[in-house]
Amino acid sequence: MQLDQSGLEILDEDECRALLARAVIGRIVFTHHALPAIQPVNFALSDGDIVIRTSRRSRLATAASDTVVAFEIDDFDAEKRTGWSVVVVGHARHVSDPADAAALEALPLRTWAPGERDHFIRIRPELFTGRRIADAA
Amino acid sequence: MQLDQSGLEILDEDECRALLARAVIGRIVFTHHALPAIQPVNFALSDGDIVIRTSRRSRLATAASDTVVAFEIDDFDAEKRTGWSVVVVGHARHVSDPADAAALEALPLRTWAPGERDHFIRIRPELFTGRRIADAA
DSSP states (O other): OOBOTTSOEEEOHHHHHHHHHHOOEEEEEEEETTEEEEEEEEEEEETTEEEEEEOTTSHHHHHTSSEEEEEEEEEEETTTTEEEEEEEEEEEEEOOOHHHHHHHTTSSOOOSSSSOOOEEEEEEEEEEEEEEEOOOO | OOBOTTSOEEEOHHHHHHHHHHOOEEEEEEEETTEEEEEEEEEEEETTEEEEEEOTTSHHHHHTSSEEEEEEEEEEETTTTEEEEEEEEEEEEEOOOHHHHHHHTTSSOOOSSSSOOOEEEEEEEEEEEEEEEOOOO
16 A cells, blocks of 8 residues: 555555546536636546536536646545545547537436536546545544 | 526525535645646634645645635535535635634644644635535425
């Protein structure tokens, strides 16, 4: 078990990808009007990419176009004071290819919020950072 | 109940502050080496400020010094496909006043991770954005 300088267990890329494959909700981190912005989204994986569904006019669609974003998932247990987080950094791009968009329609990616969400964003993970707080018990 | 253009219920500042007062874990969003960065942290409130405990040499302490950050809390139910999120934007500053630091020592803010965390950061909320996905049922 490898620890970082804060004493947290370092999760390798395989562990990060496995946790991503099981998660349903993540948080996309981007810049909006030169300020740090974050938005929780449900997502699915396709060919290792994080896929998000939104509307074309959303703040997210506008801000996360051909740019580098971070994407975070985590799970913490306040009772046990344990948990883990995975942060992915990668390029976000709009899916403009109709064939790709049609294929993504088959993903289990129904949006939770009401309203039409006919637009897909792909994030290709380039950098993984995973950390776990070991159970003290 | 006021809805945004995505059909999400808008939470007002009082609701956001009430949710912050009950949360234990949040995510601080900042910029590191010109890239979007995010780190989950446990936190407490003091005079309405979000207070985080870290080590002086941490990436967070270095990056979140006299700068504008976002701070996010959320809670989602994957079964019911409901949940809420609160995003606060505000200035983060190091607590350098010894009297203030001594007072913050009394907060219920023990770090979960091992190692010394003798340094406090205050975030003064300036902008609140709260959203809730109404239960479809």
